[in-house]
Amino acid sequence: MVLLTLLAAITIGIVRLRNLFAVVVLGGIYSFLMASVMIVLDAVDVAMTEASVGAGISTVLMLGVLSLTKTQETEPVHTPLLPxxxxxATGAVLVFGTFALPPFGAADTPVNLHVAPYYLENSIRDTLVPNVVTSVLASYRGFDTLGEVVVVFTAGIAVLMLLKGKRDIKPGPKRRRVHR
Amino acid sequence: MKLDVIFRVTAKILIPFALVFALYVQFHGDFGPGGGFQAGVVAAAMIIFYAIIFGLEAAQKVFPPRLVELMVPAGIAIFAGVGVISMLLGENYLNYSPFAANPALGQEYGIILVEIGVLVTVSGTMVAIFYSFAGRGR
Known part of the structure; x- marks a missing residue:
């Protein structure tokens, strides 16, 4: 509850501040709080990812962007009423949706009744791996994880192409390569 | 970016332990929380930390941009290659059972190999993106 209150307070701060440097730092704090929430929910691996990607790497990347641009957000030209x-409205719909969710950690939900019991019972027999998250991720659902890695790969390649753009091929009879 | 002596000493003390922690997360992922994704981002964060404290050139001397960019597809190649090997050994794609005499042990070996692929791609991607951002301002 304390963590969620802090999250809300930081969100209000991010919305109200115009200094982008402070916003980036608050974003890092938000990620660390989110990592703490993940630890409370017993998802330590997600917390680790959130802390190092959300608070570490993306904060650094944001600061890198700020060094290339201005650090002061311009005043909005439209009234903020529609946003x-x-x-x-979106928040209200989402909160309405949570009323239909089963209680947290309930064992008799469809999610926990489908294939999860099989994984929990047979992980050690099938893979000798006591951590079921790992065995599901890499063995039972290995193909999905391959897809995830391809997503990381695609995103990385796309960003690199946008940022580097080392050479562009000029259309023409000679197809000369121009180095920038 | 030459900062205080405090930052530099802290970084020197912190980075080796954090890199070892990344390896721990990687290879202990079978028993505790963690795995390739987590280890990859922790290792990448440490390389970026090093680059911030000691300068981009120092970091690129240790992890050349060429190598980092090569890591991005290399991890996929490891992951997909493990699947191809299991096909060549007469099983379904990404079924690691034939990697050892005991099918369950084969699964464990396969998981370790695949997690290395994940580690390589994730850390390579993160560091490559950071390099291309950091190299832009100059």
Missing amino acids: VFVAV
Whole structure:
């Protein structure tokens, strides 16, 4: 509860601040709080990822961007009423959706009744791996994980192409390569 | 970026332990929380930390941009190659059972190999993106 209150306070801070440097730092704090929430929910591996990617790497990347651009956000030219309405309406729909969710950690939900019991019972017999998360991720659902890695790969390649653009091939009879 | 002596000493003390922690997360992922993704981002964060404290050139001397960019597809190649090997050994794609006499042990070996692929791609991607951002301002 304390963590969630802090999250809300930081979100308000991010919305109200115009200094982007402070916003980036608050974003890092938000990620660390989110990592703490993940630890409370017993998802230590997600917390580790959140702390190092959300608070570490993406904060650094954001600061790198800030060094290339201005650090002060310009005043908005439109009234914020429509975005506020959209945000509040979406939030209300999501909160309404949580009323139909089963209680946290309930064992008789469809999620926990489908294939999860099989994994929990047979992980050690099938793979000798006591950590079921790892055996599901890499063995039972290895193909999905391959897809995830391909997603990381694709995103990385796309960003690198956008940022580097080392050579561009000029269309023409000679197809000369120009180095920038 | 030459900063205080405090930062430099802290980094020197912290980085080796954090890199070892990344390896621990990687190879202990079978028993505790963690795995290739987590180890990859922790290792990449440490390389980026090093680059911030000691300068981009120092970091690129240890991890050349060429190598880092090569790591991005190399991890996929490891992951997909493990699948191809299991096909060549007469099983389904990404079924690691034939890697050892005991099918369960084969699964464990396969998981370790695949996690190395994940580690290589994830850390390579993170560091490559950081390099291309950091190299832009100059």
